[in-house]
Amino acid sequence: EAQVTQNPRYLITVTGKKLTVTCSQNMNHEYMSWYRQDPGLGLRQIYYSMNVEVTDKGDVPEGYKVSRKEKRNFPLILESPSPNQTSLYFCASSVHLDNEQFFGPGTRLTVL
Amino acid sequence: AQKITQTQPGMFVQEKEAVTLDCTYDTSDPSYGLFWYKQPSSGEMIFLIYQGSYDQQNATEGRYSLNFQKARKSANLVISASQLGDSAMYFCAMSKTSTGTASKLTFGTGTRLQVTL
Numbered sequence A: 001e002a003q004v005t006q007n008p009r010y011l012i013t014v015t016g017k018k019l020t021v022t023c024s025q026n027m028n029h030e031y032m033s034w035y036r037q038d039p040g041l042g043l044r045q046i047y048y049s050m051n052v053e054v055t056d057k058g059d060v061p062e063g064y065k066v067s068r069k070e071k072r073n074f075p076l077i078l079e080s081p082s083p084n085q086t087s088l089y090f091c092a093s094s095v096h097l098d099n100e101q102f103f104g105p106g107t108r109l110t111v112l
Numbered sequence B: 001a002q003k004i005t006q007t008q009p010g011m012f013v014q015e016k017e018a019v020t021l022d023c024t025y026d027t028s029d030p031s032y033g034l035f036w037y038k039q040p041s042s043g044e045m046i047f048l049i050y051q052g053s054y055d056q057q058n059a060t061e062g063r064y065s066l067n068f069q070k071a072r073k074s075a076n077l078v079i080s081a082s083q084l085g086d087s088a089m090y091f092c093a094m095s096k097t098s099t100g101t102a103s104k105l106t107f108g109t110g111t112r113l114q115v116t117l
Helices: none
Strands: A004-007 A010-013 A019-025 A031-038 A042-051 A054-057 A076-078 A087-094 A107-111 B003-005 B010-014 B019-021 B024-026 B032-039 B046-052 B064-069 B074-079 B088-098 B101-107 B111-116
Touching (some): A004 A087, A010 A019, A019 A031, A019 A107, A042 B088, B003 B088, B003 B101, B019 B111, B032 B064, B032 B074, B074 B088
Parallel strands (some): A010 A107, B010 B111
Antiparallel strands (some): A004 A019, A019 A076, A087 A107, B064 B074, B088 B101
16 A cells, blocks of 8 residues: 555654654655644645755754655654654655655654 | 735635635745645545646646736636535645755645535
8 A cells, every 4th residue: 555654653752862753765766855833824844855854844844853764654753852843743745845745644743 | 035925714615616725825936836735534644636837738637726927926726516525625846946956835824625415
């Protein structure tokens, strides 16, 4: 089954404790992206990647890192999480940005 | 910078009626794409429809159609024959493309649609 998986789905952590949210797709898509969704703000792009070893900042990259060592994986790293990073995070992938983006199920992160 | 505006935070529509969800965009790029996504209460993001800036015809997918008015920079979603299952949050989004390489995707703040009996 074609899908984008994210882990964990739910995470409660404390300020400053490094964490990684994994994202994996099995569709051989070149384009992958991370978004955060906050009430009243819609989805905002954090980082995107157009292929292996090619990543770039979206609109809200501060406090986040990503890597794209393999085509299928695009982890999101929070080196020192803060409460303002409490949000719902989505990973997405597509053949190209002008194609349908397939979204993962979301990761709800709470930073205390 | 590109921007998407959805001015309707919430909408009600009666079952079997048609409804239009508004979306306006702002970009200086000649090449871009416009999307609509649906997010039901369960939280997943579901792709509905796509329109390219150079497409001559308005996109349609089943009961969904995109009313693309380039001069007005609007890309409204029309849902015909609404169903109870259409109750959800709807997001308009725009991709920026230049020289054949796509980059950012910008979303609007969403419109919550409630379908009533």
